[in-house]
Amino acid sequence: MLIDLFKKTRYISVDLDYNERQKELGPLVVCPFCKKSMRAKEYEQRLHQCQHCGKYGRLNPEQRLAITVDEGSFQLMNENVYTTNPLDFKGYEEKIAVLQEKTGCTEAVTTGVGTILGEKTCIAVMNSEFLMASMGSVVGERLTRLFEYATEERLPVIIFCASGGARMHEGILSLMQMAKVSGAAGKHSQAGLLYITVLTDPTTGGVTASFAMLGDVILAEKNATIGFAGRRVIEGTIGTELPKDFQTAEFVEKHGFVDKVVSRQELKEVLAKILKLHRLEAGN
Amino acid sequence: MSGEHNKITASGRIEIVKQKARPNVVDYISRIFDDFIEFRGDRAFGDDQAILGGIARLGDIPVTVIGHHKGKNTQENIDFNFAMAHPEGYRKALRLMKQAEKFHRPIICFVDTPGAYCGIGAEERGQGEAIAKSLQVMMALETPVITIVTGEGGSGGALGLAVANKVYMLENAVYSVISPKGFASILWKDATREKEAAELLKMTAQDLYDAHIIEGIIPEPEEGAHKDVKQMCKNIEAVLRQDLAELTGISGQELAQLRYEKFRHMGVFLER
Ligand SMILES: [Zn+2]
Numbered sequence: 001m002l003i004d005l006f007k008k009t010r011y012i013s014v015d016l017d018y019n020e021r022q023k024e025l026g027p028l029v030v031c032p033f034c035k036k037s038m039r040a041k042e043y044e045q046r047l048h049q050c051q052h053c054g055k056y057g058r059l060n061p062e063q064r065l066a067i068t069v070d071e072g073s074f075q076l077m078n079e080n081v082y083t084t085n086p087l088d089f090k091g092y093e094e095k096i097a098v099l100q101e102k103t104g105c106t107e108a109v110t111t112g113v114g115t116i117l118g119e120k121t122c123i124a125v126m127n128s129e130f131l132m133a134s135m136g137s138v139v140g141e142r143l144t145r146l147f148e149y150a151t152e153e154r155l156p157v158i159i160f161c162a163s164g165g166a167r168m169h170e171g172i173l174s175l176m177q178m179a180k181v182s183g184a185a186g187k188h189s190q191a192g193l194l195y196i197t198v199l200t201d202p203t204t205g206g207v208t209a210s211f212a213m214l215g216d217v218i219l220a221e222k223n224a225t226i227g228f229a230g231r232r233v234i235e236g237t238i239g240t241e242l243p244k245d246f247q248t249a250e251f252v253e254k255h256g257f258v259d260k261v262v263s264r265q266e267l268k269e270v271l272a273k274i275l276k277l278h279r280l281e282a283g284n
Numbered sequence: 285m286s287g288e289h290n291k292i293t294a295s296g297r298i299e300i301v302k303q304k305a306r307p308n309v310v311d312y313i314s315r316i317f318d319d320f321i322e323f324r325g326d327r328a329f330g331d332d333q334a335i336l337g338g339i340a341r342l343g344d345i346p347v348t349v350i351g352h353h354k355g356k357n358t359q360e361n362i363d364f365n366f367a368m369a370h371p372e373g374y375r376k377a378l379r380l381m382k383q384a385e386k387f388h389r390p391i392i393c394f395v396d397t398p399g400a401y402c403g404i405g406a407e408e409r410g411q412g413e414a415i416a417k418s419l420q421v422m423m424a425l426e427t428p429v430i431t432i433v434t435g436e437g438g439s440g441g442a443l444g445l446a447v448a449n450k451v452y453m454l455e456n457a458v459y460s461v462i463s464p465k466g467f468a469s470i471l472w473k474d475a476t477r478e479k480e481a482a483e484l485l486k487m488t489a490q491d492l493y494d495a496h497i498i499e500g501i502i503p504e505p506e507e508g509a510h511k512d513v514k515q516m517c518k519n520i521e522a523v524l525r526q527d528l529a530e531l532t533g534i535s536g537q538e539l540a541q542l543r544y545e546k547f548r549h550m551g552v553f554l555e556r
Pocket residue numbers: 031032033034035036050051052053054055
């Protein structure tokens with residue numbers, strides 16, 4: 001009886017400890033790739049890299065900037081440019097409003113200026129949570145204005161690319177953004193200024209076929225999907241399944257279209273180093 | 285354009301431009317230009333026959349002519365890959381454009397493609413990079429560039445030859461960011477709503493003209509270009525001659541700047 005009571009008490013106390021400990025460890029998250037769970041806090045500390053399979057979760061602009069720019073240095077730009085509905089596509093404006101509410105972002109790209117380990121640069125981060133970071137008029141306009149500002153102020157530009165492609169809801173206008181942004185990047189380049197693209201998961205379609213591939217230096221995050229056509233489209237065309245590593249950052253690097261595949265942990269330092277070397281080269 | 289003709293739906297026009305009898309780039313080149321000589325290869329990987337290019341003469345003016353090449357029969361379509369270019373096709377086109385710039389030749393492009401090719405080789409050899417480079421380099425060319433969309437203007441594959449000072453569409457031509465079928469299956473998860481998508485996408489010559497994306501519409505003979513290829517070519521030639529007279533009087537630098545400013549203003553958004 002005594003033993004029973006003792007056991008019972010002990011059992012309860014362990015249970016309390018367990019709950020207490022769980023509370024302290026915080027909530028769990030599930031890896032989008034291997035579906036295994038881990039502590040959100042640890043996942044965040046590992047810069048959203050899964051401790052089981054090693055793959056990187058996608059970062060929204062806030063998360064990306066937090067691990068990239070010097071604290072308090074980032075100044076938002078071009079937020080005054082916002083989306084309308086040129087094709088009168090049913091539900092488009094509502095969709096945008098819902099996404100704004102959900103993501104806290106006004107459109108699929110966040111642009112501004114800040115410093116990375118003290119190196120001043122213009123920065124754009126595309127947001128895969130916002131209509132798969134598809135490029136419509138606003139994404140095109142914000143990026144173009146960023147290039148124009150950088151050209152005027154003689155600053156480098158870094159774009160963290162991610163995109164499902166063109167914003168189909170805006171029809172031909174979205175296609176024209178490819179030419180527009182490429183042209184603006186060209187003007188920046190003609191002024192002798194540095195442009196770095198960081199290809200993150202997933203960089204595809206019209207963004208790959210325009211400014212993503214136009215960097216003086218093109219970096220890619222490990223494991224990121226990078227390509228022009230969608231995997232399923234190609235499989236449909238050729239009628240067979242594609243190898244697993246097809247259109248990965250490593251695949252694109254092997255074929256000569258990326259300067260360097262980098263881990264998320266080293267990315268900030270790599271960027272700062274490249275910025276610094278170009279600043280020195282410019283003789284400033 | 286006759287009032288009747290104006291009523292053809294986007295889907296109707298897609299049917300017209302996809303007909304086998306529709307004139308292709310060779311029909312246009314042979315009737316509009318003299319002394320055409322084809323130049324092949326990208327000097328790096330190979331020669332992509334989905335894009336045809338070379339030099340020729342329009343009246344007294346030497347020009348570089350480049351266009352997507354659709355076949356007239358099954359064998360040609362296989363050889364030319366249904367005018368869906370690989371990266372080496374865009375790189376060949378770009379090489380010929382830089383050559384044109386060096387020798388101060390105006391560039392005339394004919395666009396007629398379902399889109400850039402989607403396949404393993406195309407990805408391995410950098411389809412994205414090839415098109416991206418085309419857009420950026422075309423934008424800065426210091427020579428006149430005129431593009432005519434003669435049939436299908438399929439997305440990035442079309443745009444890769446269409447960063448021009450003047451872009452025209454034949455009356456029945458279409459130009460779109462995605463095929464209506466692709467649009468319907470992605471956004472509505474229902475490919476059968478293809479026709480509805482075709483109207484919504486605003487992809488006809490008139491739609492693009494109204495949206496200030498193209499400079500003009502070149503009228504086609506009744507029922508389409510194939511009904512009177514000679515007349516069609518006359519209509520195209522008249523536009524080219526008029527534009528070349530205008531553009532050859534402008535400095536190369538200014539042409540590049542004008543082209544940039546034109547595309548710079550494309551996009552519809554609001555500003556607070
Ligand atoms: Zn995992």
